[in-house]
Amino acid sequence: MEQIKLPQASVLTSPNPVSIVCTQKPDGTTNLATVSWWTYLSFNPGMIAYAMAKTSYSGEMVRQNKEVILSIPGAEIADAVMGCGTSTGRNTDKVSKFGIEMQNIPGSEIQIPLHSRVAIQCSLKEFIETGDHYLYICDVDQVYGNKDERAVFSWDGYAKIAPANQG
Numbered sequence: 468m469e470q471i472k473l474p475q476a477s478v479l480t481s482p483n484p485v486s487i488v489c490t491q492k493p494d495g496t497t498n499l500a501t502v503s504w505w506t507y508l509s510f511n512p513g514m515i516a517y518a519m520a521k522t523s524y525s526g527e528m529v530r531q532n533k534e535v536i537l538s539i540p541g542a543e544i545a546d547a548v549m550g551c552g553t554s555t556g557r558n559t560d561k562v563s564k565f566g567i568e569m570q571n572i573p574g575s576e577i578q579i580p581l582h583s584r585v586a587i588q589c590s591l592k593e594f595i596e597t598g599d600h601y602l603y604i605c606d607v608d609q610v611y612g613n614k615d616e617r618a619v620f621s622w623d624g625y626a627k628i629a630p631a632n633q634g
């Protein structure tokens with residue numbers, strides 16, 4: 468084997484998972500950001516975690532509001548998911564810019580994409596500094612699923628978003 472850097476490893480491990488971190492902005496609307504670095508932590512109690520760059524607007528919102536919904540987006544919105552990963556909610560209304568249809572889930576003012584295979588509604592438990600990212604550790608409040616939506620993954624590192632059979 469040859470010695471490589473960690474970013475190169477993340478290319479070799481692709482397809483990597485893709486989620487959308489949904490948070491509430493001060494005006495009440497929802498911000499969407501694409502995140503590959505998420506994981507289940509515990510089934511009982513339900514816990515998940517995800518890592519986001521310290522500079523992300525989503526991070527600022529979840530640290531303020533302590534609420535987040537992690538959506539696994541459906542294949543219909545693959546292009547929009549790339550858009551949500553290459554622009555910031557600090558200066559962009561991503562929902563309208565990328566024409567993403569949204570839906571409500573019970574008990575939350577945060578919306579999620581209509582085309583979601585899974586939605587994990589969470590409360591922020593704590594966040595930990597991890598190098599250039601923060602790791603957000605969350606308690607799971609509710610989980611929703613729709614098996615008719617096809618999950619997408621990121622290919623060639625983070626260059627392309629497509630279902631597993633199209634990568």
Ligand SMILES: Cc1cc2nc3c(=O)[nH]c(=O)nc-3n(C[C@H](O)[C@H](O)[C@H](O)COP(=O)(O)O)c2cc1C
Pocket residue numbers: 485498499500501502503504505518519520522523524525526548549551552553554555556557621625626628
């Ligand atoms: C496929 C893909 C995966 C990504 N995964 C992550 C990730 O795991 N963590 C992260 O901090 N940023 C990730 N990003 C980049 C963020 O989505 C990007 O920085 C975005 O602008 C953050 O938006 P925000 O400032 O509105 O929060 C990813 C981008 C793409 C396209």
